[in-house]
Amino acid sequence: MVTVKNYGDVTVTPEEVYRFLGIRDPIAQAELTSEVESAIRELEAAITPRMCYARFPLHSDGDLLDLGFTKVESRDLAKNLRGCSEIILIAATVGLEVDRSIAKYSRLSPSRGLILQAAGAAAVENILDRATEEFIAEGLALRPRFSCGYGDLPLTLQREIFASLDCPRSIGVSLTDSLLMTPTKSVSAIIGIE
Amino acid sequence: MIFNKKRLIFDGAMGTELQKLGLAAGELPERWNILYPERIASVHRAYFAAGADVVCTNTFGANSLKYSDGELRDVIEAAVRIARAEADAAGGRYVALDIGPLGKMLAPFGDLDFEDAVAIFAETVRIGAACGVDMIALETFADSYELKAAMLAVKENCDLPVLASCAYDATGHVMTGGDAVSMVALLEGLGADMIGANCGVGPDLILPTAKTLVEYASVPVLIKANAGLPKIVDGKTVFTVTPEEFSKDAKALAELGVSALGGCCGTTPEHIAATLCAVKDVPFTPVQNKNYTLVSSYSHAVRLGDTPKLIGERINPTGKKLLKEALRSRNISYILAQGAEQAEAGAQILDVNVGLPEIDEAAMMKAVVCELQSVLDLPLQIDTSSPEVMEAAARIYNGKPLLNSVTGKRESMEAVFPIAKKYGGVVVGLTLDEDGIPDTVEGRVSIAEKIINTAAAYGIDKKNIIIDPLTLTVATDRESANVTLGAVKAITERLGVSTCLGVSNVSFGLPAREKINSVFFALALNAGLGAAIMNPLSEAMMNSYRSYLALAGLDEACADYIEFANASAPAQTSSPVGELSLSEAIIKGLAAQAAALTKKELGARDSMTIINETLVPALNTVGEGFAEGRVFLPQLLISAEAAKAAFEVIKGSMSTAAVAKKEKIILATVKGDIHDIGKNIVASLLENYNYEVIDLGRDVSPEAVVKAVTDRGVKLVGLSALMTTTVPAMADTVRAVKAAAPDCRVMVGGAVLTQDYADMIGADHYAPDAMEGVRYAEELFGH
Numbered sequence: 001m002v003t004v005k006n007y008g009d010v011t012v013t014p015e016e017v018y019r020f021l022g023i024r025d026p027i028a029q030a031e032l033t034s035e036v037e038s039a040i041r042e043l044e045a046a047i048t049p050r051m052c053y054a055r056f057p058l059h060s061d062g063d064l065l066d067l068g069f070t071k072v073e074s075r076d077l078a079k080n081l082r083g084c085s086e087i088i089l090i091a092a093t094v095g096l097e098v099d100r101s102i103a104k105y106s107r108l109s110p111s112r113g114l115i116l117q118a119a120g121a122a123a124v125e126n127i128l129d130r131a132t133e134e135f136i137a138e139g140l141a142l143r144p145r146f147s148c149g150y151g152d153l154p155l156t157l158q159r160e161i162f163a164s165l166d167c168p169r170s171i172g173v174s175l176t177d178s179l180l181m182t183p184t185k186s187v188s189a190i191i192g193i194e
Numbered sequence: 195m196i197f198n199k200k201r202l203i204f205d206g207a208m209g210t211e212l213q214k215l216g217l218a219a220g221e222l223p224e225r226w227n228i229l230y231p232e233r234i235a236s237v238h239r240a241y242f243a244a245g246a247d248v249v250c251t252n253t254f255g256a257n258s259l260k261y262s263d264g265e266l267r268d269v270i271e272a273a274v275r276i277a278r279a280e281a282d283a284a285g286g287r288y289v290a291l292d293i294g295p296l297g298k299m300l301a302p303f304g305d306l307d308f309e310d311a312v313a314i315f316a317e318t319v320r321i322g323a324a325c326g327v328d329m330i331a332l333e334t335f336a337d338s339y340e341l342k343a344a345m346l347a348v349k350e351n352c353d354l355p356v357l358a359s360c361a362y363d364a365t366g367h368v369m370t371g372g373d374a375v376s377m378v379a380l381l382e383g384l385g386a387d388m389i390g391a392n393c394g395v396g397p398d399l400i401l402p403t404a405k406t407l408v409e410y411a412s413v414p415v416l417i418k419a420n421a422g423l424p425k426i427v428d429g430k431t432v433f434t435v436t437p438e439e440f441s442k443d444a445k446a447l448a449e450l451g452v453s454a455l456g457g458c459c460g461t462t463p464e465h466i467a468a469t470l471c472a473v474k475d476v477p478f479t480p481v482q483n484k485n486y487t488l489v490s491s492y493s494h495a496v497r498l499g500d501t502p503k504l505i506g507e508r509i510n511p512t513g514k515k516l517l518k519e520a521l522r523s524r525n526i527s528y529i530l531a532q533g534a535e536q537a538e539a540g541a542q543i544l545d546v547n548v549g550l551p552e553i554d555e556a557a558m559m560k561a562v563v564c565e566l567q568s569v570l571d572l573p574l575q576i577d578t579s580s581p582e583v584m585e586a587a588a589r590i591y592n593g594k595p596l597l598n599s600v601t602g603k604r605e606s607m608e609a610v611f612p613i614a615k616k617y618g619g620v621v622v623g624l625t626l627d628e629d630g631i632p633d634t635v636e637g638r639v640s641i642a643e644k645i646i647n648t649a650a651a652y653g654i655d656k657k658n659i660i661i662d663p664l665t666l667t668v669a670t671d672r673e674s675a676n677v678t679l680g681a682v683k684a685i686t687e688r689l690g691v692s693t694c695l696g697v698s699n700v701s702f703g704l705p706a707r708e709k710i711n712s713v714f715f716a717l718a719l720n721a722g723l724g725a726a727i728m729n730p731l732s733e734a735m736m737n738s739y740r741s742y743l744a745l746a747g748l749d750e751a752c753a754d755y756i757e758f759a760n761a762s763a764p765a766q767t768s769s770p771v772g773e774l775s776l777s778e779a780i781i782k783g784l785a786a787q788a789a790a791l792t793k794k795e796l797g798a799r800d801s802m803t804i805i806n807e808t809l810v811p812a813l814n815t816v817g818e819g820f821a822e823g824r825v826f827l828p829q830l831l832i833s834a835e836a837a838k839a840a841f842e843v844i845k846g847s848m849s850t851a852a853v854a855k856k857e858k859i860i861l862a863t864v865k866g867d868i869h870d871i872g873k874n875i876v877a878s879l880l881e882n883y884n885y886e887v888i889d890l891g892r893d894v895s896p897e898a899v900v901k902a903v904t905d906r907g908v909k910l911v912g913l914s915a916l917m918t919t920t921v922p923a924m925a926d927t928v929r930a931v932k933a934a935a936p937d938c939r940v941m942v943g944g945a946v947l948t949q950d951y952a953d954m955i956g957a958d959h960y961a962p963d964a965m966e967g968v969r970y971a972e973e974l975f976g977h
Contacts, residue, residue, distance in 0.1 A: 001424055001426055001431040003424070006363065006364070021826065021827070021828060022826070023826045023828075025826070028825075028826050028829060031829065032826075032828055032829065035828065035832070048367075048369075048371075069219060069220060070220075095369075095371075096299075096303060096369070096370050096371065097371055099303055100303075100568065100569050101569075102871065103302070103303075103568060103569050104530070104534065104569035104570070106870070106871045106874040106875075107526070107527040107530050107531075107569070107874065108527070108530065108531055108534055109831075109835055110831045110834070110835070110871075110874055110875045110878045111783075111828045111829075111831035111832045111834075111835060113871055113874065114827060114828055114831060114871065114875065115828055117871055149918075155917075155918070155919060160220075163220050164219060164220055168295065168297040168298070168299075168336075169295075169297075169334065169336070169361075169393075171369075172336055172369030172370065174297055174298050174299045174304055175298075176298075176299075176304055176305040176866065176868065177305055177866060178305070178866035178867065178917065178919045178920050178923075179917070179919050180305075180866075180867070180868055180869070180916075180917060180919075180920075182299040182303050182304045182868065183303065184868070184869060
């Protein structure tokens with residue numbers, strides 16, 4: 001069964017945005033403060049954070065994994081999930097309005113578009129962090145999140161993930177033919193339960 | 195038509211019932227129509243036994259994206275056959291062909307083309323309608339644009355009644371941002387016979403959305419809530435709302451005036467039986483027509499006829515040199531900026547007119563409407579004298595547009611009203627006909643009446659007409675303003691329709707036009723004007739508007755007036771212009787100062803000297819800092835934007851030919867890829883170095899790139915791709931360009947690219963960052 005959650009109050013800090021922009025230099029950070037803070041306000045106005053997940057039993061035979069919703073062969077995921085007997089399949093998004101803002105500013109003010117994009121990426125990570133904390137609070141011991149495209153886990157697995165979580169209906173995220181997610185600031189992941 | 199005669203009871207969940215019967219996760223439910231027809235029949239039978247008047251066929255996901263041609267026909271035919279047999283057995287019941295969303299996002303944010311979506315829905319509609327269903331049920335839609343595609347498919351392929359229902363969240367919005375009023379505007383415009391809300395939330399949280407739908411809809415409203423939220427109890431999925439609780443809320447919905455009730459996820463025949471029992475004593479009142487004149491965008495509706503509205507006039511090339519140039523060179527960013535600026539200044543609707551003799555107006559109108567509606571949330575006014583252009587734009591518009599305009603000429607009405615009837619829209623009627631523009635109030639009122647009456651013959655309600663009684667210059671006829679104002683008052687009061695005016699025509703031929711325009715605007719507002727097509731960037735015009743609203747008691751506590759008055763007070767410049775040089779302003783990324791300094795320098799130096807000796811060297815300084823890691827990408831871009839502001843001043847000050855552009859460069863994000871921020875960054879930097887950038891956008895096919903290269907004789911192409919899955923499309927594009935134009939260079943960039951990849955796919959140059967693209971162009975063209 002797929003559980004859906006909407007989070008009303010997800011936000012990001014300037015420090016998280018700098019991290020996604022790859023800016024460690026404190027002088028550059030100081031020069032960009034007002035731009036970053038105003039982009040965060042814009043993000044907060046546009047964001048509709050949604051998350052969905054489902055739990056599946058896990059059976060593994062070496063690198064061959066039966067994830068409950070599909071089977072896949074992946075050395076790296078098998079390593080990540082070693083010793084687990086269950087997984088959480090999760091997907092999250094900040095919503096389409098953020099894509100609209102990014103698209104608008106990438107035309108009107110590319111610097112703002114870039115900062116907003118970093119803020120959106122930070123926000124979707126925060127949604128997943130929030131969900132992970134809630135799982136841990138329920139007493140689960142979790143492995144680090146693992147997404148398609150990490151190591152040898154094929155991107156094509158996205159199709160099965162999206163079908164299984166019914167992402168278009170659950171959280172409004174769909175896949176393009178080339179396996180990109182729309183809205184773009186979305187993440188899907190597999191989390192092993194120890 | 196069975197709607198609006200009595201309260202209709204619809205069925206409850208199909209999916210959850212099938213899961214109870216053993217449907218596995220990920221299994222396509224429609225296949226069960228063939229595999230286990232008796233199980234599907236048993237669900238319908240149970241709902242009819244519970245008292246449902248209408249059941250929906252098990253075809254929610256039956257479309258050609260999920261099924262091959264033959265199988266699609268088989269699953270739909272079987273679904274209808276099963277439901278029809280049960281409906282007949284139960285006696286006098288109805289079957290609705292159920293159609294859900296496609297699970298793909300439409301372009302530009304996704305990769306599904308609007309017309310392809312129409313075609314996919316059309317296939318399902320044709321098969322289902324041929325099988326003999328009683329109505330079409332479009333359900334659980336989360337995107338207004340996709341729902342519009344589905345509505346067009348229904349209307350173009352059958353004559354059956356159609357109900358259209360969306361999944362709203364607890365805030366009353368669908369996933370892509372639309373609210374309930376915008377859906378009413380869109381769907382009634384497209385001819386929906388019933389409008390609804392289903393799925394999304396339970397019966398308590400759906401109540402506010404239901405209330406809004408009932409308040410605004412002139413057609414019956416259907417509500418099918420979920421049985422609350424799903425929970426896992428002892429390893430099984432259960433829904434939290436019992437039939438008794440569900441039926442209490444159902445009764446409240448019926449009392450609100452909801453005309454049809456059913457259930458969505460988690461509801462059972464028991465929920466439906468309880469609902470029927472709870473509402474049977476609530477008297478049924480047929481829905482009345484609501485007299486609201488609504489236009490809409492993807493997100494919200496704007497009502498004409500209550501508070502006067504502002505229609506931003508600036509996306510219209512008449513008398514605007516820079517906009518003309520932008521249209522000719524397809525500089526969509528410039529047009530978008532015009533829209534964004536007007537929205538910021540307070541426009542509630544944007545007029546879009548792209549008529550220039552030498553361009554393909556229909557193609558340009560579609561391109562501009564697509565761009566504006568994907569990033570701005572204001573409803574658009576499609577402004578054209580060509581019915582073909584109007585139809586092309588009305589079809590792809592994501593909402594209910596203003597259509598500007600029709601006249602009292604027979605030929606005009608015959609061309610425009612069918613478009614308005616088919617696609618929805620509020621039509622602006624101009625009071626002129628074969629005999630010209632009457633010079634009396636009575637004459638104009640009588641043409642307005644003719645327009646309203648003729649529209650009615652096409653099935654267009656007068657609430658979907660607003661009248662423009664035409665502003666003529668007062669310079670040549672001292673009575674002209676009085677006649678226009680008199681006509682505004684008479685049309686509003688006597689005909690009961692709203693009005694609009696292009697107010698600035700009143701001063702044609704006079705000096706200091708803003709002075710007289712702003713007073714005429716205030717007089718027109720006082721006469722009852724519904725909307726003005728005007729320049730919201732004009733402080734004098736906004737002064738009239740904000741002051742009038744405050745004086746007319748339409749601005750609560752004068753809040754908007756106070757905000758306006760405070761904002762337009764002369765601002766203290768924090769950094770005095772005199773202390774900075776133009777070069778420093780660009781390096782520091784101060785756009786306003788860079789523009790002001792450029793304006794000042796234009797008196798002393800010629801524009802090319804400013805560009806070559808100040809702007810470009812300043813950008814180079816920032817670029818070098820970026821290369822050395824002292825300046826970061828956002829700072830580089832902020833400087834680029836300051837330089838752009840300086841360029842705009844230069845461009846605005848002289849004839850376009852005098853600012854000689856450097857070589858043409860084509861940029862595109864390759865087929866299948868929709869991430870284009872990197873490409874846009876490169877475009878903005880290249881423009882700053884005065885290259886003529888031809889931006890083909892994202893998801894661009896190799897053929898389109900080749901065509902642009904050969905048509906325009908371009909010698910450098912930049913391609914971007916973000917994902918490993920789209921690099922093959924980049925390789926195809928490089929190959930195609932090299933085959934068609936061997937002397938054209940190709941540079942590539944994007945997150946997953948490396949020098950090795952670039953070499954492998956035959957690119958001439960790999961640009962790991964945005965500045966490298968500029969450096970390569972400068973080197974290649976010897977600047």
